[in-house]
Amino acid sequence: MRIFEEMESEVRGYIRSFPAVFDVARGSEMYDVHGNRYIDFFAGAGSLNYGHNNPAIRDALIEYLQRDGIVHGLDKATVAKQAFLTKFRDTILAPRNLEYKVQFTGPTGTNAVETALKLARMVKGRSNVIAFTNAYHGLSMGSLAVTGNSFYRDESYGVRANSAFVPFDGYLGSGFDSMAYLRRLLSDQSSGVDLPAAIIVETVQGEGGIHVARDAWLRQLADICHEFDILLIIDDIQMGNGRTGTFFSFERAGITPDMVTVSKSIGTGLPMSLLLMRPELDQWKPGEHTGTFRGNNLAFIAATKALSYWDTPDFAAGIADKGKLFEQGLTAIVEKYSQTQGRLRGVGMVWGIDFADPGLAGSISEECFKRGLIIETAGANGQVLKFLPALTISEELIAEGLTMIDAAIGAVLKTRQDLREGVLV
Missing domain, CATH: 3.40.640.10 (Type I PLP-dependent aspartate aminotransferase-like (Major domain))
Incomplete structure (x- = not known):
């Protein structure tokens, strides 16, 4: 990452949240120069609704x-x-x-x-x-x-x-x-x-x-x-x-x-x-x-x-079906971690969990990246974990990504609890 720190302006943003040198992308998956795989729940801030390198x-x-x-x-x-x-x-x-x-x-x-x-x-x-x-x-x-x-x-x-x-x-x-x-x-x-x-x-x-x-x-x-x-x-x-x-x-x-x-x-x-x-x-x-x-x-x-x-209604119908998967999966996650006081909002294929603690969303995003998932935050204080995947993402990747979200939230909360209790982590 040295050349970016040396040459690129301090205004750079996403490179700080996702510190990897990316090389290859297909659909809703990205790979860095070391071959590490990431599921993309970011989709170029909404500019890749049809996925990375859509074959057609x-x-x-x-x-x-x-x-x-x-x-x-x-x-x-x-x-x-x-x-x-x-x-x-x-x-x-x-x-x-x-x-x-x-x-x-x-x-x-x-x-x-x-x-x-x-x-x-x-x-x-x-x-x-x-x-x-x-x-x-x-x-x-x-x-x-x-x-x-x-x-x-x-x-x-x-x-x-x-x-x-x-x-x-x-x-x-x-x-x-x-x-x-x-x-x-x-x-x-x-x-x-x-x-x-x-x-x-x-x-x-x-x-x-x-x-x-x-x-x-x-x-x-x-x-x-x-x-x-x-x-x-x-x-x-x-x-x-x-x-x-x-x-x-x-x-x-x-x-x-x-x-x-x-x-x-x-x-x-x-x-x-x-x-x-x-x-x-x-x-x-x-x-x-x-x-x-x-x-x-x-x-x-x-x-x-x-x-x-x-050209046909099928694509819109698929968005609705995948949107329901997100809504159901995220509702379960919010209920599981009720201590975060997370509030779920969204429609279609855009969702967000608004956390009471403004710093929680950023910590979860960071932990997700370590586990191979790219997801950004939103809101005036960065307090919202924002789900913005490609509309073409598969149901299998949705399920895998939601599992990563669940694990990341659990890990962040455990780390915070350990710190409060004075446990070395």
Whole structure:
């Protein structure tokens, strides 16, 4: 690891949590240079929903490269882009009766968020944007302004302007009606909250700690946006592409956002980010919002192949079945270790255990890595153990991984007990 410590910036993060030099990956398994095997419950922070080196995707990429297909094309028309747009329209949008224009932004999720905020402000002629407590939308300047975690925010960045925050569903407990509160803020000319151009929201807050918005709450939010002429932006960067069970995470609520940001697994691990918008919102002048790497043709090839998973209902049904395995297994683990006061939250194939002790999740993640399982933490204080495996993971690997989780929690609790009792460990 010496070269990384010597050459790479101190900002590096995941390498500290998972200190190995990785070499090979297949599906939901990774191997380091020494041949050690790890089950992956992390999936590239949600960018590998279809697994590492998915054979069908890999073969399509190799074939494309071997015939000297265009790799970098800016926003020129290419065969790869044509195939992606056609497949995305026919397989994803049309069956869901969604009419969206597609804008290819810069290569990562925050570029899509920046684009959505910029367009919303331009269309509505207002600068304010409302976001929610525990929100995470990216770390570039505009996205930071609507990201809640103070770890990423600093007054010197100048990110606090033109944004306001309201409580997410359940943030102040089940007895607090955050939508009634929002309506009052928007209705009262003395609330101090300017009428926003847009409201941006994640239907499930991933980095914020696996907080799942209720369907009724999302519908109320959509109604408020319509009533006050506010654009509704759904950030589906981590929770889209099937993570919650349907391709778009908002489908369960039966709402149609004005804009949707999409990235991470749409490119199957290759850089790709896009903004979906209602056609009438597409008011850009040619070249008004641009970027050198918004036309990743390799990602187009990969994405087109990955969308074939959605040709039939079978893939979504499999996500639901595997999600139940996680829910059942994790419920049993939380009950077994009730002394941790863990609270299980989640939907589909994203789950989190929120521990009363903020340091417990990190210790469990570290112990899991020693046992051959990669899993990250989330939440404002890193107090949530976050389960985010590939959607293609086998039931056998799910069971093996959950067994490792069980053993890791037991080991961490025993070590803590031994330390309290003064036992040498």
